[in-house]
Amino acid sequence: MINFNKFYKLFNYISLALVVLSILLLFFKGLNFGVDFKGGTLIELRSNDKGINVTSLRQAFNKMNLGDFNIKKFGNENDFLIKIEKKDTSANAIEVIKKDLTSSLGGSFNFRRVENVGPKVSSELLKSGIIAIALSLAAMLFYIWIRFEWQFSLGAILALFHDVIITLGLFSLFSLEINLSIVAAVLTIVGYSMNDTVVIYDRVRENLRKFSDIKIYELTNISINETLSRTIITSATTLLALVSIYLFGGEILKGFSLAMIMGVIFGTYSSIYIANPILVKLRVSQKTILKEDTE
Amino acid sequence: MLYFSKLRITLVSLVSIFFIFIAASNFQNSEDSFVSKKINLGLDLQGGSYLLLEIDNEPVEIQKLQNTTTVIRNYLKNKEITFNDLRIQNKKIIFNVPNDNVQLVETFFLDKESDVNPYYFQYKSHEFDVELQNNEFSLTLSKYGLIEIKTSSQDQALEIVRRRVDEVGTNEPNILKRGNNRILVELPGLDDPMRIKSLLGKTANLTFRFVTQNNNDTFGTEMLQFENGTSEAMVSKRIILNGENLLDAQPQMNNQTNETVVSFTLDRVGAKRFGKATSTGVGKQLAIVLDGKIVSAPVIRDTIASGNGQISGNFTFQSATDLALLLRSGALPAPLNIIEERTVGPDLGQDSIKAGVIALMIGFLLVIFFMFYKYKIFGLIANITLLINLFFLVGILTLFEATLTLPGIAGIILTVGMAVDANVLIFERIKEECKKEKNNIIAFDTGYVKSKTAIIDANITTLIAAIILFFMGSGPVKGFSVTLAVGIFTTLFSVYFIARMLTGLYVVRNKEKTKLI
Numbered sequence: 001m002i003n004f005n006k007f008y009k010l011f012n013y014i015s016l017a018l019v020v021l022s023i024l025l026l027f028f029k030g031l032n033f034g035v036d037f038k039g040g041t042l043i044e045l046r047s048n049d050k051g052i053n054v055t056s057l058r059q060a061f062n063k064m065n066l067g068d069f070n071i072k073k074f075g076n077e078n079d080f081l082i083k084i085e086k087k088d089t090s091a092n093a094i095e096v097i098k099k100d101l102t103s104s105l106g107g108s109f110n111f112r113r114v115e116n117v118g119p120k121v122s123s124e125l126l127k128s129g130i131i132a133i134a135l136s137l138a139a140m141l142f143y144i145w146i147r148f149e150w151q152f153s154l155g156a157i158l159a160l161f162h163d164v165i166i167t168l169g170l171f172s173l174f175s176l177e178i179n180l181s182i183v184a185a186v187l188t189i190v191g192y193s194m195n196d197t198v199v200i201y202d203r204v205r206e207n208l209r210k211f212s213d214i215k216i217y218e219l220t221n222i223s224i225n226e227t228l229s230r231t232i233i234t235s236a237t238t239l240l241a242l243v244s245i246y247l248f249g250g251e252i253l254k255g256f257s258l259a260m261i262m263g264v265i266f267g268t269y270s271s272i273y274i275a276n277p278i279l280v281k282l283r284v285s286q287k288t289i290l291k292e293d294t295e
Numbered sequence: 296m297l298y299f300s301k302l303r304i305t306l307v308s309l310v311s312i313f314f315i316f317i318a319a320s321n322f323q324n325s326e327d328s329f330v331s332k333k334i335n336l337g338l339d340l341q342g343g344s345y346l347l348l349e350i351d352n353e354p355v356e357i358q359k360l361q362n363t364t365t366v367i368r369n370y371l372k373n374k375e376i377t378f379n380d381l382r383i384q385n386k387k388i389i390f391n392v393p394n395d396n397v398q399l400v401e402t403f404f405l406d407k408e409s410d411v412n413p414y415y416f417q418y419k420s421h422e423f424d425v426e427l428q429n430n431e432f433s434l435t436l437s438k439y440g441l442i443e444i445k446t447s448s449q450d451q452a453l454e455i456v457r458r459r460v461d462e463v464g465t466n467e468p469n470i471l472k473r474g475n476n477r478i479l480v481e482l483p484g485l486d487d488p489m490r491i492k493s494l495l496g497k498t499a500n501l502t503f504r505f506v507t508q509n510n511n512d513t514f515g516t517e518m519l520q521f522e523n524g525t526s527e528a529m530v531s532k533r534i535i536l537n538g539e540n541l542l543d544a545q546p547q548m549n550n551q552t553n554e555t556v557v558s559f560t561l562d563r564v565g566a567k568r569f570g571k572a573t574s575t576g577v578g579k580q581l582a583i584v585l586d587g588k589i590v591s592a593p594v595i596r597d598t599i600a601s602g603n604g605q606i607s608g609n610f611t612f613q614s615a616t617d618l619a620l621l622l623r624s625g626a627l628p629a630p631l632n633i634i635e636e637r638t639v640g641p642d643l644g645q646d647s648i649k650a651g652v653i654a655l656m657i658g659f660l661l662v663i664f665f666m667f668y669k670y671k672i673f674g675l676i677a678n679i680t681l682l683i684n685l686f687f688l689v690g691i692l693t694l695f696e697a698t699l700t701l702p703g704i705a706g707i708i709l710t711v712g713m714a715v716d717a718n719v720l721i722f723e724r725i726k727e728e729c730k731k732e733k734n735n736i737i738a739f740d741t742g743y744v745k746s747k748t749a750i751i752d753a754n755i756t757t758l759i760a761a762i763i764l765f766f767m768g769s770g771p772v773k774g775f776s777v778t779l780a781v782g783i784f785t786t787l788f789s790v791y792f793i794a795r796m797l798t799g800l801y802v803v804r805n806k807e808k809t810k811l812i
Contacts, residue, residue, distance in 0.1 A: 020793050061631050112642065113637075175764075179770065187763065187764050188764075198749065199752075226727065227723070229723055230716075234717075237662045237665055241711050243708075244661060248654040249650050250646065
């Protein structure tokens with residue numbers, strides 16, 4: 001048996017520090033929003049001319065007076081991703097770029113993907129993304145509150161917040177792009193982290209019924225150990241699937257799978273080191289759940 | 296207790312075989328496949344364009360105010376009520392009446408059966424909100440008045456957009472309402488939406504009006520620019536004909552001038568009016584005005600009674616074809632703006648499918664090896680279950696002809712990773728029970744019973760996330776939530792019906808084995 005409970009304090013301080021750091025990052029550095037949430041134009045370009053590189057593309061785009069833009073390699077040698085911040089939704093903006101590009105660089109280009117999001121739509125998408133995450137947190141809170149006692153509900157939600165905030169903090173730290181699929185990833189993280197917490201909580205509750213003489217501090221440790229191999233195996237298979245998406249699923253799914261990988265790691269960690277210490281702090285005992293049973 | 300009837304075994308096997316067939320039908324030609332249903336590929340996988348259009352209703356609102364102003368003017372005149380200063384200001388209709396008539400006029404507008412201010416019985420609110428200050432009335436469009444305008448212009452616009460898209464002839468376009476002032480256009484397989492965009496960007500409001508030098512035209516005049524932007528002309532506001540009078544329009548080559556023109560045919564009313572106007576107006580210039588710009592302004596040489604005519608104006612064959620198409624499909628009630636556009640080329644879609652399938656196979660293999668390594672025979676059972684689960688998932692998506700997107704593929708891979716969770720929970724529980732319980736069959740049974748709540752709770756939480764994602768997400772992300780949600784159900788089914796049966800059969804045969812799992 002591993003004594004997880006010995007490290008409750010230590011890891012709680014570490015978590016607290018990470019959460020505070022993440023919040024500071026989110027406040028001061030902010031998130032790198034993609035076109036979905038900031039508006040603007042995104043072009044995924046494949047050049048048939050091997051001589052084209054980021055520098056030559058940058059020069060060509062500079063001449064077009066499109067305002068702020070960003071060019072980077074995207075996967076393949078000849079694939080580039082261009083993000084233009086200007087919210088130009090005039091019908092022929094892309095056509096003009098195509099012409100300008102061919103005239104200044106020659107060669108032929110394949111516009112593999114074009115996304116153009118107006119300011120109104122992007123702010124709506126941002127709003128609905130935030131609402132979706134908030135709504136799912138609320139729904140989880142409610143569900144756990146129905147299935148367990150409020151102490152469990154609070155512990156599970158704090159664990160969720162922890163995972164979501166630290167994942168976003170890492171996205172801020174590394175300036176990774178936040179787009180629609182990241183919101184999907186965050187929601188899945190919420191589901192997964194909850195899933196993990198619920199399995200341990202379920203065992204805690206079961207053990208609470210069984211043993212009246214064991215303190216919650218010990219009891220959580222027993223429960224964590226009893227479910228440990230399941231926790232490890234499920235995280236492992238989920239991570240195997242996610243790593244395979246990250247490595248082989250193509251450029252577009254990279255951000256999504258990365259967010260999920262971080263989420264699964266933090267989710268697993270928090271269901272042990274956040275969700276359980278909270279129960280200890282709240283002095284959960286057999287009485288807590290017996291009350292529920294008699295009701 | 297641990298007895299599976301022959302019937303149950305047969306049924307479960309049949310269901311599994313059925314879904315394997317359904318899932319497999321996606322990889323066959325539609326003629327020789329078992330069912331004709333297939334998973335739809337999202338625009339991000341098959342390539343295509345997604346356009347979100349927003350209707351700019353302001354011109355319609357202003358038009359409505361103008362029309363109502365005329366109605367009010369006539370109404371008050373008929374009732375012989377004097378009024379002053381009838382005008383439109385800041386989207387309000389404002390006018391004054393003498394003090395002794397205020398009450399009378401107020402009843403016109405506030406009466407439930409009011410002719411000038413309708414809708415009361417429909418919405419319990421009038422079309423216009425009326426405000427009275429001293430003896431000045433000011434009318435603004437009410438909430439319901441605005442909704443009425445929006446929905447009716449959305450209905451009209453949807454129809455016109457559909458006609459225009461159909462005329463261009465893309466395969467299976469998807470045109471839907473969004474909210475009350477937006478239209479979503481999905482064009483599978485279209486990798487360059489340039490032409491559609493330019494066609495949808497034009498209102499195509501066509502009018503025929505006389506060019507005039509007379510400032511005192513009773514209908515008023517306005518200066519309009521020519522299409523090529525070089526010159527302008529004064530045009531009467533009196534509309535002789537508009538686009539609604541057109542029966543047909545086609546691009547054509549004018550044999551005499553060797554110029555591309557758009558020839559049109561008018562309906563009966565239009566032909567009559569056109570005949571009359573051309574007979575009285577010989578020698579005058581007739582301006583053909585499209586969306587506030589003069590396309591051309593030919594001099595009328597002769598009466599045209601046939602109802603046929605030509606529009607010339609430096610067209611290329613392409614622009615004449617487009618103009619004819621626009622005229623045939625009719626004018627939009629209001630301008631449309633493209634507020635969101637997403638286009639994926641077909642080769643990127645292909646690459647995405649390829650990458651997705653490779654990731655799925657590798658992920659699947661990794662999970663399978665891992666499970667086999669951890670649980671041996673039971674791992675094998677979990678793996679068979681997982682494979683059948685995958686067929687279930689694909690089969691159900693096929694039956695419902697769901698749309699598969701790139702994040703949707705990610706959802707399937709994630710399901711592969713998470714689906715073993717339920718089996719792992721059960722196996723671990725059986726392992727624990729085996730330590731306390733000598734009887735393998737009892738250990739097996741309690742393992743299933745005791746792990747149930749954890750499995751249900753864990754899956755419901757993921758389901759909640761998926762459902763919220765489905766309602767809040769858009770496009771590709773929606774596809775992810777669908778596969779995730781369907782994956783939960785197929786997982787539970789395969790775990791409780793297939794894996795349970797397989798483990799049960801194994802346990803019964805190895806009743807006496809000391810180390811079962």
